[in-house]
Amino acid sequence: MSQAAAQHHGEKSASPLGMAIAAAGIVYGDIGTSPLYTLKEVFAPTYGLAPSHDSVLGILSLIFWSLIWVVTIKYVFFVLRADNQGEGGIMALTALARRASAPFPRLQFVLVLLGLFGASLFYGESMITPAISVLSAVEGLEVAFSGLDHVIVPAAIIILVGLFLLQRGGTARIGKLFGPIMVVWFTTLGALGIYGILQAPEVLKALNPWWAFNFFAVHPGLGIAILGAVVLALTGAEALYADMGHFGRKPVARAWLFLVLPGLVLNYYGQGALVLIDPSSVRNPFYLLAPEWALIPMVILATFATVIASQAVISGAFSITRQAIQLGYVPRMQILHTSSHEQGQIYIPAMNWALLTGVILLILGFESSGNLAEAYGIAVTGTMLITTCLVSSVILLLWKWPRWFAIPMLIGFFIVDSLYFAANVPKIVAGGAFPVIAGIVLFILMTTWKRGRQILANRLDEGALPLPIFIGSIRSNPPFRAKGTAVFLTARPEAVPHALLHNMLHNQVLHEQVVLLTVVYEDTPRVPVSRRLEVDNYGDGFYRVILHYGFMDEPDVPAALALCHLEDLDFTPMRTTYFLSRETVIASNNRLGMARWRENLFAFLMKNASGSLRFFNLPVNRVIELGTQIEI
Structure with a gap:
């Protein structure tokens, strides 16, 4: 979830124009800054494409029809319909695809793995986008002033460090400016484009898709590569x-x-017109398109636009991380809220500093937007291809659209996405390995955490005491019952939590009310408050409570328990004590577990994961934590 966007969430009364302006500021920052570097990279020496009349028109036609087919038709007209209770994004789509493929377990398994890998690639993109966007904006100084090339990298790093430092305080105030600034940005883009087109109207011929096909016919080998x-x-x-x-x-x-x-x-067409008039302008057609007097204002405006684009992916990384935590694919981390009014505005320190470290290393390693372009694309096209696969399962299995219509359309999406992905595969050798390696590492972490939690649950179940047997023993040999309510958090509601057994063993006491609390996350973004609480009375002061949350909900256990209206259950803060179990995992040679290195990795993740106290918003002075060692 984009933090800055979250302030607009729920503003149903906003005007359509206001909502569209807000969307322009939050949603389109990344794609909106692409003109800074796209045409420059197409004609870079890497590809050896000369800026001739036919090649310029061919490239412009490719860009135009790619925007129409991939963005307008695929995303705007079709993918946006695949909402999970109004929410979008790779994790929300994965949850939707998992539900659609439920009758086919193997397909479901593959789709979930694809979704996880797509989310992993997004983190690689979250580091490259700020680096290439801000670098390309600051490189305008080279055009405006000669001899300033040595300040480009330090200036970009200073801007980005400042942006990441701002995350701790929230972005609500800055976010209010995003929409108007991006409206000015896109209006300026259009005005500069018209200015260029008027000088060479012939460039409008590139609206004809024939020029794109002609480009492939004339450059059969280079055609696919240039898609990169x-x-x-x-x-x-x-x-x-x-x-x-x-x-x-x-x-x-x-x-x-x-x-x-x-x-x-x-x-794009204005830049193309400039290149037709002056082929040497391919070195930086975006800034050279602007009149000389407008260069400095354009550098400033472009810097603002790239900071906005960077903010969108940074806060998007925070959101995906929280969704992945809620769905059980990532260890719990400290999540701080930067707004008392909007739950979507969050800050995850560990993720923030990890992203900043990656961005700085990228800038220092690649030093220019041109070099970074060699690393850019593989993560983006990989995610686009995965989105097509996931949305196909939703369209065919959940919506059950007529196959005569859906299959040809999906094949068209798949072919285009595959071509773009194939064109970017060679970038792995030239620097694109960074997002791929980052994606693979994160994919291993997520699958190891998920699998490790499953194995841990199985190990705990092996030695678990069934709740009915335990209650029966309490009836036959009742212990001393202390006043108040004891809440034991457990992932297994039918078994006695280890914390409860340890408490009985060491303290020889049981509270008047014993609540076995399980938090369940659904495949939906949000669960209504009316369906939050589920209570079963086992008698003898024992209760089972299940709290239901969506992967976009903010878990607050005390607030949820306050919804319980059973007269026998008293959740008064000063009469309620929360008992937590903390398992220390020990890797073993058990052949039914994971590979030894993955078990050690899982043990490390368990040791460093944030506890349940902060995650579930439990009162610090009312929590008792009891530990146990488990071999997996």
Whole structure:
């Protein structure tokens, strides 16, 4: 979830124009800054493409029709319909695909793995986007002033360090400026584009798709490879879907159709017109398109736009991390709330500093947007391809659209996404290995954590005492019952928690009311408060309580328990004590577990994961934690 976007969530009374402006500021920052570097990279020496008349028109046609097919048709008209109770994004889509493929366990397993890998690739993109965007904006100083190339890298690092430092305080105030600034940005893009097109109207011929096909016919070998640069025009397309939940499908679509798409197309064609007039301008057609007097204002405006684009992916990484934690794929981390009014505005310190470290290393390692472009694309196209696979399962298995219509359309999406992905595969050798390696590492971490938790649950179940037997022993040999309520958090509601057994063993006491509390996360973004609480009375002062949350909900156990209206249960804060179990995992040679290195990795993750106290918002002075060692 985009933090800055979250302030708009729930503003159902906002005008359509206001919602569209807000969407332009939050959703389109990434794709909106693509004109800074796309055409420059297409004609970079890497590909050896000369800026001739036919090649310029061919590239412009490819960019235009890619924006139409991939972004407009695929995402705006179809993928945005695949909402999970109004929420979008790769994790929400994975939950939806898991539900759609429930009758087919093997397919479900594959789709979940694809979704996890897509989420892993997003983190690689979250590091590259701020680096390439801010670098490309600051590189305008080279055009405006000669001899300033040595300040580009330090200036970009200073800007980005400042941006990451701002995360701790929240971005609500800055977020209010995002929409108007990006409206100015896209309007300026369009105006500069018209200025260029008027100098060479012939460039409008590239609206004809024939020029794209002609480019492939003339350059059969180079045609596919050049898609690795053309795809830079599509970076950020996933944001349309990821941030849909904050504004709804219609405002996101309107902002794209009436502001963003026209601004982008006009600017690309304006840059193309400039290259037709002066082929040497390919060194930086974006800034050279602007009149000389407007260069400094454009550098400033572009810097603001790239900071906004960076903010969107940073806060998006926070959101995906929280969703992954709620769904059980990532260890619990400290999550801080930067707003007392909007639960979507969150800050995850560990993720923030990890992203900043990655961004700084990228800037120091690649030193220019041109070099970074070699690493960019593989994560984006991989995520786009995975989205197509996941949404296909939803369309065919959940919605059950007519196959004569759905299958040809999905094949078209798959072919185009596959071509773009194949074009970016060679980048792995030239620097694109970074997001792939980052994705693989994160994928291993997520699957190890998920699998380790399953094995741990099985180990605990092996030695667990069934609750009915325990209650029966209490009846036959009643212990001393202390006043108040004891809440034992457990993932296994039918078994006696280890913390309860340890408490009985060492303290020889039992509270008047004993609550076995289990928190369950659904495959839906939010669970209504009316369905939050489920209570069973076992008698003899024993109760089972199950709390239901969605993966976008904020778990607050005391607040949820306050919803319980049973007269026998008293959750008065000063009469309620929470007992937590903390398992220390020990790797073993058990052949039924994981590989030894994965067991050691899981043990490390368990040791460093945040506890339940902060995660469930438990009162610090009312928590008792009891530990146990488990071999897996």
